Amino acid sequence: xxxxxxxxxxxxxxxxxxxxxxxxxxxxxxxxxxxxxxxxxxxxxxxxxxxxxxxxxxxxxxxxxxxxxxxxxxxxxxxx
Numbered sequence: 001x002x003x004x005x006x007x008x009x010x011x012x013x014x015x016x017x018x019x020x021x022x023x024x025x026x027x028x029x030x031x032x033x034x035x036x037x038x039x040x041x042x043x044x045x046x047x048x049x050x051x052x053x054x055x056x057x058x059x060x061x062x063x064x065x066x067x068x069x070x071x072x073x074x075x076x077x078x079x080x
Contacts, residue, residue, distance in 0.1 A: 026072075
């Protein structure tokens with residue numbers, strides 16, 4: 001009889017829901033940045049930065065930094 005215990009790190013428990021929350025902010029405002037995430041989710045700048053990194057990691061091929069607006073915008077994926 002095997003009694004394996006699976007431990008999921010806390011950071012991975014709700015990763016997709018955290019990414020989805022940033023995507024919802026993007027859809028509402030048409031852009032996303034650390035300040036907007038911090039304001040909308042009542043997070044510290046450090047927490048908002050971590051959440052933004054998670055979002056960028058998940059959507060890297062379709063997200064670009066806009067220097068003019070100091071924010072991230074989603075673009076269409078480039079074709080090979």
